[in-house]
Each structure stands twice: as structure tokens, then as C-alpha cells.
Amino acid sequence: MISQINKFVNKFITENRLRLMPWLVRTSTLLILLLLGAFVFLDFEEINDLYLKYGIFILFVFFFVRNDINNYWQIRGLQHMYSEFKEINRVTEALRSTMNLENVLDMILHNLTRELNYERSFIFLTVDEKQKTVLRGEIGMGVLNEVLRQQVFDLDETTGIISRTAIEKKPFIIKDAKNDHRCEQQLVELLNLKEFATIPLIVRNNVLGVLVVVADGFTKQAITEEDLTLLEIFSNQSAIAIQNARFYERIERLSFSDELTGLYNHRYFQEKLREEYNKAKENNSSLSLIYFDIDDFKHYNDTFGHLEGDNIIRAIGIILHSMLEESACPARYGGEEFAVILPGKSKDETYELAEEIRKTVENYEFEYKKTSRTKNLTVSLGISSLSDEVKNHKDLIDVADNRLYTAKRSGKNKVVKG
Template sequence: MSEALKIGVVYRDHPPQLCSDIAPGDFPWPLEYFQEETVLGEPVEPQPGFLAVFFPSDEEGPKTAGKLANVFPGAELVGFRNSLSEPVAQQMRSGLPVVPLPMRYPFLYHFLQGMAASRDARKELAKARRRADDLTRFFQGFVNIVESAWTVTERKQSLTLLIKELAQRLRAEECLIYYYNEVEDSLSRAYSTGNLKGMDLFDHHANSALIESVIRSGRPYLDNDYSFELKAPLNKQSALIRSILCVPLLRGSERIGAIELLNKEDRVGFAHDDAELVELLGHPLAVALRNVSMFENSERLTVTDDLTKLYNYRYLMQYLDAEVKRCLRYKKKVSLLFIDIDGFKRINDRFGHVVGSQALSEMGQVFRKILRETDIVGRYGGDEFVIVLPETPLNGAMVIAERIRQKVENYEFVAQNITIRLTVSLGVANCPKHTLTAEGLIKKADAAMYRAKELSKNTIRVAV
């Protein structure tokens, strides 16, 4: 029974009796009476909140109902008479229900209950239609964003945009996408809205185990009583994970990753409708994420060296040229290290090219462990490497060069059960101190490296 709704009765001379076997005060719905000439004679403010409105039925019934529909929006209009005469039958044929009053209470109660149920069903149907239309627009927008992206960068940007829209739609404080590498059995965070501070503290231990469990089971996880505090360092404000919704991203039987939403803004938590929506998005999201990964791998093959997996000469020069131009435009500094392995030919001659190749590959990993994420390291050719240090002055580049020199000198390269000790000679150049072009940086640093080799090897020289 819809307790909040009222029953209205429009009358002419005297208010009619609705029930013959129950007192008006015992009627379960609130009753309000309106004189017909009052509600039809002059403009009246709309009266919402009525389940049904009874009005005198006669030949003018359909016309009267049309006027009353404006006064009582959303209400069922029911004609009443004392007998079922011909005009009543005509009115019934026009689609308006007509009942005799008074009625026995059980019949009237079930009559109104049926109206309430029909009203609720119509509201749910309208809600479902609005939701379906909304979902259609959302999915179409999703498809348009994905299809408009061609490059890897554009595809990444489109996924970032999509998870932001999804977070806004579900009123989630944070939305993240995790990529699952089935070959390596590893999990990595691919995308994040970045709204919730301290998420780097939430990527391990319990959360990783939870996400892996969702991916392996293929079933969503919803918990509105989740409690995990992201403790910020240096007395900064911490964040609390209150609610969590995690849905696997699958493409058929292939496990692609998972999408995770945190902290529903209304604090009530995520609903099952939210989980269903994310599940609906799961397949196209999985396809988009897989495509980005495939494009990344394809693009990586064109810019990386086959042996060392470092950037190749072609990419190095493109990046360096762009970085030098950026440096000059914004009055920044960029430094370059040119590195050559000392006596590497003897390694190949003595132990063979397989051992030499493994040493070259491992050398690249040694460099990577020392460098920042923003630094670029590549194989220039043979046993020569180039490292680009964005926004790094000459003295900072010298510090990094010395770290590399010491690390290599003390490192044991193991290949084919053979332990090898190696050293490197390094040349350092800086833009704008030594040159204003990418080609000039390479030449200056290369020349400095050769001076280091001529002097004593295992040393560092600065460009002149």
C-alpha cells in the first residue's frame, strides 16, 4: 500500500460515502474532498500526491476527466455513480474506470491496491526505460571515445577519460584499472582517476590479493563495510577506504584485469545496480585495455633494441631532439651521458658473443636501477649507451655519472656461469652550456667519452 499517497473525492452538492461498512476515520488512505465547481471553475494550483481521484460520472465524464488531469497530475481518475447506466458504459468504453459508490470496503480496498500496484509498476517501468536510455547514451559515448582513439597515447587518454566518467556516474571517490599479465602472473595498476590521496599505499598486500581473487574467480566483489586507512606521512591527512566494488575484466575466457571503485560518496555504499553497470562495461573495457596493451607492445618493438630492451638509436634521437627544443623553449636544462664499455672487444674474443650479449643486456638493467623514471636510457650502438637526463644541470649529471661508474666497477656480471668485471668510460654534456642542438649534445658527450678512454678509462670527462 502506498501510504504517502492520498485519495481525492470531487463532489457537486454533498460529499459521497466511499464505503458502506467502514467509518471514514478508519479508511487507510488520507482523504481529501473538493467541490467540483471550485476545482473546475477557476485556475487551480496542481495538487500532486494523489493515488486516485473520484469524480461524478455523467455524459461529460471524459471532458471533466481531462480538466481534472491537469489539477491532479499523476492520479488515477475514477468516475462514480449510483447505478451503471448507458452514459457510464460509454465512459468505460472511453477508457475511464467507473464504480458505484458507496462500495463495500474489501472491494474498494483491493481496487485501490490494484491501482497502487499498477502505479508502482509504471514508475518502475519508466525508471527502467530512463535507465536503459541513459545506459545506451553512456555506452554510445564509450564506443565513440574508444573508436576515436588511434594512437597508443590517444587510447590511454580515452581510458583515463572513461574511468573518470564512470567514477562520476557512480559517485565513487576513486576508480582504478588493473592490468593482469597472465604470462608473468603479475598485476599492475594501469589507470587511476587520482582523486584519492595515498593510493600508492593501497596497491599491495590485502588489496592485491583481493583483486587477484576477483580476476581468478571471474566474479565481482562488493563490500560496503570495508575498512582500510591510508596513513599519509609527515602528519598529513589520512584517507579511509569505506566501500569497495571490484569487477573482473574478461574477454571470453581471457583474464585481462579488474576495475575497482572506492568510497561511494553517499556513504551508504555501492548497490548491486552499480555492480551490474560495471559488469556491462566490463567486456568493452577489457577489449579496450587489451588493445592498448597490444598497441603498446607493438609500439615498443619499434622503439626498443632487440638485445637490451632499451630504447634504440632512432627513438633516442627523436626524444633527444624534442627534449632539447623543450629545454630551450622553457629555459630548462638537459644533460646527456655518453657511455662506452672499456675493453669490451676482449670480452667477446675471450668468452664469445653469447656471453658478451648477456653482459650488454645486464648492463642496461644496471643503468635503469640507478636512474629516475623521467630519465631515458638507450643503446646507441655496439657497446655504447646514451642516457638523457631531463631538467638536470651539469653538476647533477656528474653525480649520476659517478654513481654509474662506481656501480659498474663493483658489479659482477654473470653469464654462462662466468663472472666478469667491467668498467665504463663516460662523457657528459649539457644544453645549453655546451651546445644548443641534439646532434651537438651527442658529439660533445661522445668526444668527452673518448678523452676519458684515452686518459685512463673507467673515468668521467666533461665536454668542452
């Protein structure tokens, strides 16, 4: 699309190259010719009144100069637009050079401020939260990203200009943010907004987010409709880059994570356990493992259906994500079986954590409990550690697995550590 516009503008300027001559030289030459022509015409018509002659001459000059000035500024505008198109084309080529979402977003901000000369810019992206899509601040300038990410807006026109831009899929120019009823005043104060524009990030009619650009406060140059046209082209190309990066990250994530729970998958777990085992042996440090599964899962699956079974497994993933430290490696081992690698944790510390997991699951409000009097869901857990004198990383799994089935045989809903 951009290359086609570039060709059109370039062709237009080339075909009108006469108009790109220095304005003063071109005007002076033509004025002399016009002067001679006017006086010849007036003498031919035998007009003797000098005032009338000069009046007609000045009128000719006025119309010519006005037309010339208009043409000059039109060409200047075209030249400026052409240079902007070339810059956007160069920027979008750079955006295609990376598939890392963080790098893509950084490049978008950098080019808006350094190349397109906006004072600041911010990006809001659509994310799924609590079974609905919302707009969340992702990255910006002049505010901490951690603070910006706390700004979340429902896709509802009543929540303000950010949401309206996404819903209506069109850009807006805000001239006075503090006095514009469409603007969220909390956001205006947080981002120190005065004059700014919002542009939707759209790919194939799907909104990925909203771009916010702030007018340059030093030059006091306002954002125009022409600027908005260029920003829409830039945002469309940026949206494609964002979508490609998200798609790539999703594919990459699926290669080592379980899609249903967001936990690591079996293959990654095996690789990580081998890596942590070798590291613990080399550094003479602690390493422990929790291995557990859901008690009587087949009964719940048969009673409430496979969709509810998936909801239960998904909820286990949520529980583990919320309880574990960053150094832990939680994985869906297979089916209703889960495992947690715990670098640096002793057997006693691991036992305490396993008990917390067991109690949390037992008291968790699963969806099925809202419509059924069935007993609470429970898990049985087995733990192992390097203190069990294991010979390799596979022994850690075998020991924990044996203790898990000891917990099963002895009544379920318990932790066995040895």
C-alpha cells in the same frame, strides 16, 4: 553489445506504450469501468447483501491496483535502465575517441561520478613487478595518485577484496567495509571506504585491473545488483579502452625505445643528440656524452648463452635507469654498446658519473655470478663534451668512441676523458 541491449529495451517500451500512460488517469478510468462492471455482475447474480457486494468490489480493486502499481514500477525501472544504457553507450563512444591512457582513466573516473552518480571511484591496474604480475593503484578521487600508487597487491585471495575480484573475475558489493573480513583495513582507512563495489576490468578473459566505486554518501543510496549489472557493462567497455590505449602506447614507445632494456633506441638517440647539441650551442650551455660497452661480452655470451647475454644487457638498462637524472638521455646504441647524453653537464661532472657507472657495473650481482666463479663483468667508457671543440653532434660520438677504444687498449674497466 550495448547497442543490442538498447534496441531490446527500446522495443519493449515501445510495444508496451499503453503502460507508459500517466498512472493516475489510466487507473481512474479503469476503476470507473470496473465499478460499473462489478455492479452489473452483482445485480445479474442477484446478490442483495451490500457488504458482500462492496467486499467483492474492493477485492477486485485491490488486485487491479496492486498489479498496476507493480507494472508501473517495472516500467519505471526499465526506463531508468534504458537511460543508463544510453549514457554508458555515449560514454564508451567518448572513451574510444582517445588513445592516451591517462586521458582514458580520467574519463572513466569522471563518468562514474558525474554521469553515473557515484561519490568516488578508484582504478587498480595489473603491472609486472619483479617478474610477477601485481595490482597497483593507478588513479582515484579523494587521495593523491602518488599515495594510491604505493598500494600494491599480489594476485592472491588472502590479500583481500581487490585481489579476489581479479582472481575470481566477478564483482562484489561490500556493505560495511570496516567489519568485512575480505577488506584490507589499511586500504579501507586510506580511501575512507564504507559501502562500495569492486568490478574486474576484463578483456577476452584477461584481467587488466579492478574498478572500485563508492556509494553516494549524501543520498545514502545503496549499490544494488541492478547497479552492478550496469557497472559490469561499463567496466567491460572501459577495459577495452584501457587495453587499446596500452597497446597504442606500447607501439609508440617501441618506435623510440629499445624493447630489451627500456632505454632509448639508436634512432631516437641520434635525433636527441642533434637537438641537444643545437640547443647547447644556441644557449652557450654545457653538453657531454658518455659512450661505453661491455668488456669481453662475446665471452660471456658464448659461455652462458644468449639468454644470459640478454639478462646482462637488461641489467645494464636497470643500472642506468636507477642512476641517472631525468634530464639525461640513456640509449642502447647497438649490441652491447650504450650511450648517455648529459645536457648541462661539464666534462668533470661527466667523468665522475662515468666512474660511478663503471664501479656499479663491476660490483653488480648479475645472475651468472650466482652459479659461476668467472671474474666480475666490467665496462670501458669514453666521454666527450663541447669543450673538446667539436664541430657538430657527430663529432661528440666520434671523440667519445675513440676514447672508449683507448680505454680498451689500456686494460679495460676504466674511463678515459681525454
